[in-house]
């Protein structure tokens with residue numbers, strides 16, 4: 001499966017680092033627009049499952065009219081390291097998107113390694129939820145090549161992407177990212193660097209507060225969500241959104257925010273920590289504030305922007 005001339009992503013090759021919720025969703029968006037993808041993860045099981053999961057997301061997004069008609073899917077290669085894939089014959093990437101676990105040290109190492117591997121001028125894009133881009137840039141030999149995105153879940157269905165320009169981000173990097181997002185038919189909103197940028201700085205403490213309300217016994221998760229939907233116009237409610245994001249990722253992001261802002265509202269509340277400790281991570285594990293029956297269920301029902309999307313299981 002290769003992209004043909006005339007498809008939006010023709011001639012591009014994206015390296016996606018991390019094949020979890022976001023890495024596989026971003027890979028599906030790219031493949032669905034004809035972009036070739038090299039998908040990297042340390043977890044062999046994730047890699048083995050990724051092609052089927054990505055294929056299902058592409059099919060579902062196409063059925064929902066979220067991908068261009070008549071575009072041949074981009075080729076998908078998977079591996080445990082980009083260096084291995086390139087040695088095996090994969091063309092060098094025209095851009096890299098990092099979507100590994102929200103751990104500042106892990107991200108800094110992955111970004112520094114990839115920076116030493118790809119050609120100068122290749123945009124290196126971190127899809128962090130909350131870590132300041134300037135903090136990550138300190139690990140890179142070429143900080144001008146680094147920029148942030150905050151794709152929301154599921155990337156195929158949410159058209160707006162928050163773009164974070166660090167202090168050292170070069171204009172060429174910003175222009176190249178905008179061109180990539182244009183080829184993926186996404187709208188970019190560029191913001192300045194800060195812990196959590198705009199969306200996570202606002203959304204994550206609000207979700208944390210919603211969990212505190214449930215923990216206090218004031219209302220059930222369902223009642224909180226119904227009130228936020230019915231009275232305040234939130235399309236799904238904060239706790240369904242939490243389940244979609246992944247409670248482990250939510251906790252990691254809240255710690256990042258807490259550590260960098262000192263805002264006690266960002267300290268993950270006990271109930272969140274207990275759920276993660278018990279392995280109840282939300283949709284990706286099949287259970288969080290709600291039961292889903294199976295892992296990764298219904299990813300196309302609701303987006304992490306809170307909008308409701310029609311569709312079958314992803």
Ligand SMILES: NC(=O)c1ccc[n+]([C@@H]2O[C@H](COP(=O)([O-])OP(=O)(O)OC[C@H]3O[C@@H](n4cnc5c(N)ncnc54)[C@H](O)[C@@H]3O)[C@@H](O)[C@H]2O)c1
Nearest residue numbers: 018019020021022041042043099100101102128129153245
């Ligand atoms: N889940 C969301 O809704 C959401 C939305 C926007 C941004 N994000 C951000 O996207 C990033 C990924 O989040 P996620 O929800 O996909 O997490 P996830 O836990 O589903 O996936 C993370 C993946 O990274 C892999 N990984 C960890 N270290 C690695 C390394 N050194 N090299 C290669 N792979 C490695 C893990 O094996 C795992 O498969 C995080 O920074 C998160 O904050 C998440």
